[in-house]
Amino acid sequence: MPYEFYYWPGIQGRGEFVRLVLEEAGADYVDVARGPRGMSTMMRMIEAADHPPFAPPFLKDGDLIIGQTSAILLYLGARHGLAPKDPAGGLWTQQIQLTIADLVAEAHDTHHPISVGLYYEDQQDEALQRAKDFRQNRIPKFLGWFETILTRNPAGDAHLVGAELSYADLSLFQVIEGLSYAFPKAMTRELRKVPRVAALRDTVAVRPRIQSYLQSPRRIPLNEEGIFRHYPELDG
C-alpha cells in the first residue's frame, strides 16, 4: 500500500522535506492534496482523526498518521535507510533536522514577523527589519554551524552524519535551495564562506533520483505563497 502524503498543494513549504525523502527512497506514495478532491480529504482527516495533526504536512502509512515534519522524517529515515541504525546516530540526525526546522521557521518569519493572518504587504516595514537581522546574523550562524559539524564529522566532511546520505543531508539541500531563492544576494555571499555546505548541496542535487525528481512536474516551483519567498526588498 503506498504512503499517503498530505500537504498544501501549490507550495514546497515544510512538505518538501518529506517529498525529498520519499523520492530519494524510491517510495511509492500519493501526494493526496494535489489530486482530485484531495484538499477536502485532507481537511476531513484533520477534523476526524483520533490523532489529528496540528497542521500539514502529515503522512499516512496504513492506520498510522504522523504529523510534524521532523517526526515524519524520524519515521521514514529509519524505514528507508536514510538515518544510522544505532540510537546515537539516529538522535544526532534528528537533532540536525530539528535545527534545520528552526531555521525554516525563522525564514518564514522574515516575511511574516507579526502575524500569519496578515498579508506580507501589511507587515512589510517589520519584515524589512527582521529580514535584515536574519541575513546579517541568523543565516551566518546557522550556516556556520552546518559547516562546523561537517568539518568535525569523524567520518569525513561529505555528509552531515557518518559516511552515508541521511535525511539531514536532504533537508540541508532543501533549506539551501529555499534560502538561495529567497535571498540570492545574501546567499551568494554567505555560501562562499561555507564550502562544505555548498559542496553537500551540489552532491545531493545530482543524486539520480533527486535530479529526476527536480526535473519532474512533481517538484512545485518555489513561489511567493510558500515559506521561501523572493521579495527583492528583503534581500541585500
Place this chain on the structure above:
Amino acid sequence: MPYEFYYWPGIQGRGEFVRLVLEEAGADYVDVARGPRGMSTMMRMIEAADHPPFAPPFLKDGDLIIGQTSAILLYLGARHGLAPKDPAGGLWTQQIQLTIADLVAEAHDTHHPISVGLYYEDQQDEALQRAKDFRQNRIPKFLGWFETILTRNPAGDAHLVGAELSYADLSLFQVIEGLSYAFPKAMTRELRKVPRVAALRDTVAVRPRIQSYLQSPRRIPLNEEGIFRHYPELDG
C-alpha cells in the same frame, strides 16, 4: 554516572522541559551551568564537541551528547517510561512535543519579533502587535488542539497519550505555566474554554516529585530574562 544537564543558568527557558522530565523520573543529574565554573564548561563543550549542539539545552549521558529539547525528551522518555514503548505511541508523543515546541517559539517571538540581538524595548511597538495576534489567534488555536486531542484520546481525557503520564503531559504543564505567567489575563480567559487542558495542568502540578521540585530552589522562578516574560502591556 549522573546525567549532565546544560542550560543557561537563571532562566527556565527551553531547559525547563528537560528538568521536569529528569525530576519526574527521579533521575540523578547535575545542572552543570548552575554550578561552579559551569558556564565555561558549557561553552567549552559547544566549542569542542564532535557533535556540538547549536544551542543549549543539551544533555550528556556518558559519551553521548544530545541537543534540541525535543530530541532530549525523545531519548529520556524512552529510557524512563515517560513515553509509550510501541513505535506509534512514541511518535505521537514526539509529535505533540514538537507542536508544543512550536508554541514555545511563538511565545518567545511575542517579545522579540524582530531580532534576538535587540532589547525588548527596541522592538516594543512590533511586540505589541505580535503579542495581540498571539493572544487572539495563536493561543486559542494551540489550546484548542490540545483540548481536541485530550477529548479524542481513546484511553480517556486524563492524559495526552494513552492512559499514562508522558513527557508530553509534563511539557503541556510547563507551557501552560509559562503562558499563564506571561499573559495572565488572556490565559485566565482562554483556559476556561479548555477544561481538560486545565485539569491536566492541575494533575501534573500535584504529582509528588513535581510538587517537591516546584517548591525547591532547583526550580528557577519565571522572570523577564527567559522565554515567558510578563510585560503587562503585552497582555490583555
